[in-house]
Amino acid sequence: MMPSLTCFKFRFTPSWPMSILAILFFSLFVRLGFWQIHRADEKTKMIVAQKTQEKQKPVPWSAKKKLPVQYERITLKGHYLSQVFLLDNQHHKHQFGYDVLSPLQLSDGSIIVIDRGWVPGELTRRILPNIQVPQGRIELQGMAYFPSKNQWVLGPAIEEKGNKMIILERVDDQLFSQVLQKSVAPFIIRLDKQDTNGFVREWETVSMPPQRHLAYALQWFAMALVILIIFVALNLKKENEKTSQ
Secondary structure, three states: OOOEEEEEEEEEOOOHHHHHHHHHHHHHHHHHHHHHHHHHHHHHHHHHHHHHHHOOOOEEOOOOOOOOOOOOEEEEEEEEOOOEEEEEEEEEOOEEEEEEEEEEEEOOOOEEEEEEEEEEOOOOOOOOOOOOOOOOOEEEEEEEEOOOOOOOOOOOOEEEEEOOEEEEOOOOHHHHHHHHOOOEEEEEEEEOOOOOOOOEOOOOOOOOOHHHHHHHHHHHHHHHHHHHHHHHHHHEEEEEEEEEO
């Protein structure tokens, strides 16, 4: 009598609901992975742009000239207005504080907000830092910075504290214009460290380095691969067939 052999055949039988879910999550994870790669490329370009501009000599700027490029070093002449803006929820070496933003009025009447650096704050926010505003006409230099338009905040964006001290939740030229009742340049100046009228000035070009974005991209792609493997494994059925020899 001839012995029988068992042969295995596989049949792929996914259901429509499971197929739709698998495609949905696979596509989502792949898209998130490519988005992280795109962000890594953006951050790399930002770092390169800043390092390139840091090597350039600062140039005089006025409202009659075209807007500077991101991170361009420029010089300004004018006088500080009496208002002081404190950008809330800023941290330095794990300590809570504020960035001090002072509006500078140029000789032609135009206004540019100067980021004079970070100062420590009190966690209860009952006591605000005592900020002195330089008097008279001054000359300063710093780096042009265009804040992101995609800034999300909870609650009111402006909180007036009296004595011409105003708490801000985000940097926005429209908010500055609203308070000052004057047009304000769409960029700010990060004051050079050599200026004696500033505070702690250690701004990061990017909050998250490109390498971390690439690591996140790898994680998203790995999750997409896991989804694909699970989908195939759950829907690949094995069938037995006996053959005689």
